[in-house]
Amino acid sequence: xxxxxxxxxxxxxxAVAQDADTGDVLMVAYMNEEAWRHTLxxxxxxYWSRSRSxxxxxxxxxxxxxxxxxxxxxxxxxxxxxxxxxxxxxxxHEGYRSCFFRKVSGEELEVVGERLFDPKExxxx
Amino acid sequence: xxxxxxxxxxxxxxAVAQDADTGDVLMVAYMNEEAWRHTLxxxxxxYWSRSRSxxxxxxxxxxxxxxxxxxxxxxxxxxxxxxxxxxxxxxxHEGYRSCFFRKVSGEELEVVGERLFDPKExxxx
Numbered sequence: 001x002x003x004x005x006x007x008x009x010x011x012x013x014x015a016v017a018q019d020a021d022t023g024d025v026l027m028v029a030y031m032n033e034e035a036w037r038h039t040l041x042x043x044x045x046x047y048w049s050r051s052r053s054x055x056x057x058x059x060x061x062x063x064x065x066x067x068x069x070x071x072x073x074x075x076x077x078x079x080x081x082x083x084x085x086x087x088x089x090x091x092x093h094e095g096y097r098s099c100f101f102r103k104v105s106g107e108e109l110e111v112v113g114e115r116l117f118d119p120k121e122x123x124x125x
Numbered sequence: 126x127x128x129x130x131x132x133x134x135x136x137x138x139x140a141v142a143q144d145a146d147t148g149d150v151l152m153v154a155y156m157n158e159e160a161w162r163h164t165l166x167x168x169x170x171x172y173w174s175r176s177r178s179x180x181x182x183x184x185x186x187x188x189x190x191x192x193x194x195x196x197x198x199x200x201x202x203x204x205x206x207x208x209x210x211x212x213x214x215x216x217x218h219e220g221y222r223s224c225f226f227r228k229v230s231g232e233e234l235e236v237v238g239e240r241l242f243d244p245k246e247x248x249x250x
Contacts, residue, residue: 002229014153016141023148028139028204040229072225073234075217079153081225092200100197100206104127104165109198 002040005077006033013078017045017058017091020069020083026091027099029056031080043068045082062122064088090116093123127165130202131158138203142170142183142216145194145208151216152224154181156205168193170207187247189213215241218248 004013012030019026029047031039035055038046042057045066049056059065066084073080092099094115101113129138137155144151154172156164160180163171167182170191174181184190191209198205217224219240226238 001232002234014139016150016153018150025141025143025150025206028141028153028199071229072223072237073227073229074153074224075219075221075226076224079224081150094200096200098197099199099201099204101200102198104196104198107126109127112197 001037002073003077004033004036004073004080008076008078012048012050013080015045015047015080015082017066017082017084017086020085024098025100026066026084026086026097029058036080039068039071039082045084058091059087062088062090062093064090066091088117093119095119095122126162127198128202129158129161129198129205133201133203137173137175138205140170140172140205140207142191142207142209142211145210149223150225151191151209151211151222154183161205164193164196164207170209183216184212187213187215187218189215191216213242218244220244220247 011032015029015031017026032048035046035048045058047056065087068082068084070083090097095117096113102109103112136157140154140156142151157173160171160173170183172181190212193207195208215222220242221238227234228237
């Protein structure tokens with residue numbers, strides 16, 4: 001079992017999910033030790049939802065799971081990089097491939113990502 | 126001025142630095158509002174050092190500055206993605222190109238990154 005530095009950030013490590021093929025950064029989330037163990041055991045990216053205070057197997061609602069191909073750990077043991085296959089195409093709950101679908105353009109944020117699904121149809125809200 | 130959600134994480138947003146050319150994820154750090162404004166104003170990646178509790182213009186000690194080419198903001202406004210040119214080649218204080226120089230290999234971490242400098246020679250410790 002690979003030990004990470006969970007105490008440093010109050011029980012959580014930061015997790016970056018990157019598309020294993022294109023290198024696009026898809027999202028950033030957090031893992032507690034249970035989520036880390038679940039990710040290692042299942043090969044499905046699993047996070048700790050800070051807003052819902054529960055284990056979050058990514059894609060359990062939307063079907064957009066993340067199949068983990070490789071995991072790298074940073075020099076401080078407090079951040080992990082998951083190289084994933086993003087099933088369903090979209091990592092973002094707003095229907096975009098990446099959560100980073102807006103870029104800074106002068107004083108504004110410009111939408112640069114393509115919307116792959118309508119969140120109302122997937123989450124019914 | 127683009128407003129981020131600093132209150133959500135106690136005054137900090139998470140920042141991922143990605144090589145603008147190769148797509149390699151180089152490091153993850155944190156920004157307070159001052160660091161964010163400094164990054165926008167100067168085009169040099171600037172973080173808040175949590176360990177030293179001070180503004181941290183990346184590379185001010187080592188010369189390995191990060192020239193920001195593009196900034197994306199995530200759907201929650203609490204994480205930014207910086208696409209950078211990593212001057213000096215190495216983002217990691219341990220002398221590797223990326224802080225994510227170790228990958229999970231069974232029960233172990235295997236070093237997969239190439240060391241570009243000896244930290245003792247750069248930081249004198």
